[in-house]
Amino acid sequence: MIPLVGAHARRLLIGACACVLVLLASAPPALAIDPVQMPTPELQARYLALIQEFRCPVCQNETLADSNEDVAGEVRRQIRTMLLQGKTDAQIRDYLVSRYSEFILFKPEYSLRNAWLWLLPVALLALGTVVALRVIRARAALVGEDDDQEDGDLGPRVDSR
Amino acid sequence: MSSNEAQTARGRLSFNRFLIPIAVFMLLATVLAVGVKHSPDVGVIHSPLIGKPAPVWSLPLLADARRSFGSQNLRGQWYVLNVWGTWCYACRDEHQSLLAIAQHTAVPIIGIDWRDDDAQARSWLAQLGDPYATVATDHDGRLAIDWGVYGAPETFLVNPSGVVLFKQIGPMTPDVWQKEFASRLPPGLARGHS
Numbered sequence: 001m002i003p004l005v006g007a008h009a010r011r012l013l014i015g016a017c018a019c020v021l022v023l024l025a026s027a028p029p030a031l032a033i034d035p036v037q038m039p040t041p042e043l044q045a046r047y048l049a050l051i052q053e054f055r056c057p058v059c060q061n062e063t064l065a066d067s068n069e070d071v072a073g074e075v076r077r078q079i080r081t082m083l084l085q086g087k088t089d090a091q092i093r094d095y096l097v098s099r100y101s102e103f104i105l106f107k108p109e110y111s112l113r114n115a116w117l118w119l120l121p122v123a124l125l126a127l128g129t130v131v132a133l134r135v136i137r138a139r140a141a142l143v144g145e146d147d148d149q150e151d152g153d154l155g156p157r158v159d160s161r
Numbered sequence: 162m163s164s165n166e167a168q169t170a171r172g173r174l175s176f177n178r179f180l181i182p183i184a185v186f187m188l189l190a191t192v193l194a195v196g197v198k199h200s201p202d203v204g205v206i207h208s209p210l211i212g213k214p215a216p217v218w219s220l221p222l223l224a225d226a227r228r229s230f231g232s233q234n235l236r237g238q239w240y241v242l243n244v245w246g247t248w249c250y251a252c253r254d255e256h257q258s259l260l261a262i263a264q265h266t267a268v269p270i271i272g273i274d275w276r277d278d279d280a281q282a283r284s285w286l287a288q289l290g291d292p293y294a295t296v297a298t299d300h301d302g303r304l305a306i307d308w309g310v311y312g313a314p315e316t317f318l319v320n321p322s323g324v325v326l327f328k329q330i331g332p333m334t335p336d337v338w339q340k341e342f343a344s345r346l347p348p349g350l351a352r353g354h355s
Contacts, residue, residue, distance in 0.1 A: 057206065057311035070276060071311050074302035099309035101209045120192075131181055138177070 036080065043083050050079050050089060054096060055106045063106050075104075208309055208328040215242075215317070215325045216307040220297035223274055223282055230297045232323065239350055241270045241342065242317040243293070243333070244305060246277040247285045249313040255332035259292035262338050267350050269294030275305050275313055318342050 038044040048065070054075065056067035064072050064079075075096070082092045096104050110118060210216075219231030243259065245252040263270055272293035274282045279298060286296070299305055308317065316329040318341075326345050329337055343351040 074306050078306045098209055099307065101206055103206045134177060
């Protein structure tokens, strides 16, 4: 298993792993950061969906729902206020993007401007396929050429595959 | 297969063998170069507010919380909006710069005391000096969110038509002031009347 450590150390390590697992399993759900009850279940559902949709402005990879940063709390409150004012999800999205740019969208918008980012992998795959096919065909042609060699059409060949 | 065809096939192969990897390399290099150029500072969110009208705001004054102050009071004039807080280390760093700038420019620096305790803010200004023409308090971050602030200090330059011309993220320095703020101001204002 772990050859370089003794049995005692190994038992300690297993114990530590178990502790981490227990801690992870008992981690409170993200909502506990900022328990909020909106007046209607519909608003509550929209609120919970919205805070999953935006990124905490000062974190690289955390949604508003997951972050306990002060700024994230302020943005969450702003979203609640706007929901209570009867703003639509689209209005709230536009508002935040106009303040914090698309950075705040946890899942970036698919737009003409960033389409290449989404399409590039597909294009590269297609390009790779074309290249591979051409190389394979060209090699097949060389093999055919080797067969023709007995006819004496070509001189002696050095490179052979 | 005739020898001619075979030769063309071989020619094409060696042609591909050099051209395609070079093309792929150039493509990749271009993509990476663009990527590197466009992310000079990871974590900095470029403000979409630049060139747009500043959000309308009104907040209680630090000096007297019963009175409010805001964009109404600043209509038709240049102003600098500086978001700070006593909890913010970088704000302490920039404080000397703000004091020096306030002495040399006629543009009012409006302080927004963000998410702070009023008494602490007052004693900070009493101790370190007060570069602000006016200080308003934003206890719950309403202005901060509206202006897209995500960390203090942040400093905005607003022109008389109420349009945001520049946003400095991080401490103000004399260098930043010269390059980004003074250069956008009318010469008389930048130098001040003092």
